[in-house]
Amino acid sequence: MCGIFGVITKKESHYDNRFLTKSLKALAKLSETRGKDSSGLCTINHDKNSFEIVKGPIPANELLKRDRVEENLKNIFSKKNNDNYKLAFGHARLVTNGTQLEDANNQPVIKNDIICIHNGIVVNVDELWEEHPELVRADEIDTEVLPSLIRNELNKGFSLESSVCKTVNKVFGTASLAMTFADIEKFVLTTNNGSLYVLHNNKDIVFFASERAMLNGLLKKLQIESKIGEFELFQLKANQIFTVDLNSFKFEKKLFSEINDSKGDTEYLGNKRSIHVHGEKSRKKQISTVLDLNSIHLSSEAAKDQEMLIYPMDEIKKLKRCTTCILPETFPFIEFDEKGECNYCKNYKKKNQARPLDELKALVEPYRSKDGSPDCLVPFSGGRDSMYVMHIIKKELGLNPIAFTYDWGMVTDLARRNIARICGELGVENIIVAADIHWKRANIRKNIKAWLKKPDLGMIPLFMAGDKFFFYYADKVKKQTGIKLNIWGINHLENTDFKTGFGGLAPQFEKDKIYSLSVKNQLKLFGFVGKNLIKSPGYFNQSMLDSLGSFASRYVAPKKDYYHLFDYMQWDEKTIEDIIINDYKWETSIDTNSTWRIGDGTASFYNYVYTLVAGFSENDTFRSNQVREGMLTREDALNLVYEENRPRYNSLKWYLEIIGLDFRDTISEVNKMKRLF
Template sequence: MKKALYGLPEEVRFCTRCVISNQRPGSVVEFKNTGKEPKPTIKFDDEGVCSACRFAEIKENKIDWDLRKKELLELCDWHRSKDGSYDCVVPGSGGKDSVFTAHVLREQYGMNPLTVTWAPHIYTEVGWRNMQNWMRCGFDNMLFTPDAKVHRLLTRLAFENLCHPFQPFIIGQRLIGPRIAALYGIPLIFYGENQAEYGNDIEANDKPTMDPQFFMEEPDLDSLVLGGVLARELVDRYGISINDLNPYLPVQPDRLKKINAEMHYLSYYIKWDPQENYYYASEHCDFEANTMRTEGSYSKYSSIDDRIDPLHYFTTLAKFGIGRATYDAAQEIRNGKITREEGVSLVHRYDTEFPSKDFREITEYMGITEDRFWEVIDAARSPHLWEKVDGDWKLRHQVQNLSI
């Protein structure tokens, strides 16, 4: 067997229901983990079915969604403001899911959400239009744009050290909701779906709330890691001040405990279906799909607000052999939008496509050359997933139709 990097299983298996493989990395607490060994958490049972597909069965057959909606109503009744003040925080980009979440809470449950956004690295045209359409739909929004110099540096370091240019954004996006909630004394924060929807431990979906460890921790520059670099080194070597790092640091526990903050997943209460969320956002808030499919996939409506998105998925292809078409197809197979055979065909056609459209702009943003980009990408390829054939990198394993 070829050596597997990142703690991945050396034997590559594909789900017999969808197209995901056992190489899918699990979600980690980004500011606690260097990203060098993101252990896989997706599980396969004796029938070769992944945990995400098994949870899709549970959603369809075993959850009483009417009862869950009653629980949501009770939660909202407890927190709903009577004086017009904000009663919940909804973090989001203005994408289909955050638009859906905010609109449902306001129109169906009578809440008055404050929406908060961590700005993308570089807005796409359609992403900015959707952000504006979200606000025109009647929502107040706080758009937080981090120090460009610091964010560009952290993005470059995350790419070079972890082959994960999205890490600083993920950290900021995750922390901005609780940070604003603590600032304004709003104890209820709503996120969209739990990542357990996509393959993390199924049992995590039994809880409506997010583990507070994702947010609450005393900042410690000698153990905190950003972009694969200790925070202390960012201060001492790169000249970043502690104030510069503040947006990326965990929220101090006493600030969230003081307001009895709760972070809830809307997907616990309402059956989550990203494509249906798109239709809802389009109907109610003029959400626009892109005019062309996303590079590396066949979709036009998911994660279209940041120019760096396609490059991020190209890095997951390099590290885990899983590109954007695999993620999209697996999700839509589980939700009954396409068949597995269609998904396999789409993965073969688009998964390894290189995102060339915004490549120059993104490498300039990170301050790296094209040669340096490929040096990082090729070093990140795990030998058990990739081989060179006639000078070109090829995947050793791709999902197949079961009839083949």
């Protein structure tokens, strides 16, 4: 879930200091799109016969401006080193395992004389440590197990290539690695899902990065071809290894299947290099971006926290509900006829109908690549539907997809682990655009604090506005990759008209997509929001431009070559759950039996508010649509929502702490809201 970047030059290559420094800094800046929580850089120092490593909880672009790093780059790229090879590689981190405030958890990770940078998540990290009791774990970060296993294989006499492949094959999840060694004069790049790209001139220089767009950006920004001559830019495919002999500058690219379990052919240095690690601190106050959702309920304060959560089930069960679906009388713009059926049921047209798979195959055929290059972009949250979509695209349609994830700070570690599970299993590249997460979370905090002063159910979508740039960046990634086809996992059953309904917008029964909004309703929504901004001036904060941009991304920006899988296939909950759980070991949540929205950090909070104040949540609309489609009985739907609407303590606690709000203060204010029943 991070960015890897670097440059290697051959002995006597004579590239000037300025060019190499600018190249590395450009790659670092481009790699920040994948994470800004922390960063690190490793350079070789031939004078000291050492590797110099600097890392800390700051973005890569900032790290490379620090005096120590500037000094290291000046040393490695200076003319006095022209007779030596030059090596500098780094990491832009989106934190998953281990707080970024502990340098040991930031990358590069140094273990057993291996300097390792890792992009991805080792989902089975605990199991790997347990399977190898001879190895010693020192830190939280999952990366540490990888160099430990590689050195273990090297110590058994296996070749470097074989040791790396054996280790990566043990990983359940995703692993794209860049590595060098204190005792072996080689550099290694490898990946199990294709999230690594290499650019070289087959002569004296190699650049590498986590995405093709990063190397394309480097080519464009610095006119690289005029400096290095003709070049090749290629993707390191899933389960491939690329090795560079740093002495001869010979390199090899092999599939794992082409590597033998050979022994005794690794040449070790007689004079092992030392490794010096230096930490850089942030000049801004920071909090850890890691909070273990699965253990929150085990804390000493959990019992008192949970006592604060209100679930008025007895009163909710007394609400008048539609006799066909389960929507209650508190639902915006609801009307009942003499038989008790609601207007939402009367205007509903069934959409979730089975259609031939051949129809979908015919649709994607014009987009199919003939050379095996990526031909489909899948917006990928790690939720159940996007997981199933990826399965169908890869297994049934035979396309070569790229998974696109927009991480705006509310993608939970559970969702990230699920993304890693399927991308690693299917060998699918995952392009991540990571927002400035601290800034995004600050925006949510400011808007919730303003909302608590004058709470209105119609303003709740403002808390989630920041994620709508998903649409903008999906289009941008399509342009960067040259992919036209875009297949989403949104389905009509997820329609939640009540969210804008509480803002005064009547339902649009004939709308084409669930996110469609007429111009008239767009203007109404602006008017409603404007009135609430005046009521609570705290809304006038740094998030306003972000919210406006989000609105435009979702409702205004055109969408081309843009399809939804469930417009062409029937959505079936049991089938989806069976496949993703059994085939990919998809992880469910500890605090709910539902499998919907469990990777979205915001859902637990807004569903708690809706249920407490209005007696229903988006679970009610979802189950009502299933009833209308004939997928559930009304009785079963009611029983499900009574359980699914229970407060999710772990997720609520995670959400409020991660955005910097006190749990008890916030819940206390929410609990004071006037109920609609």
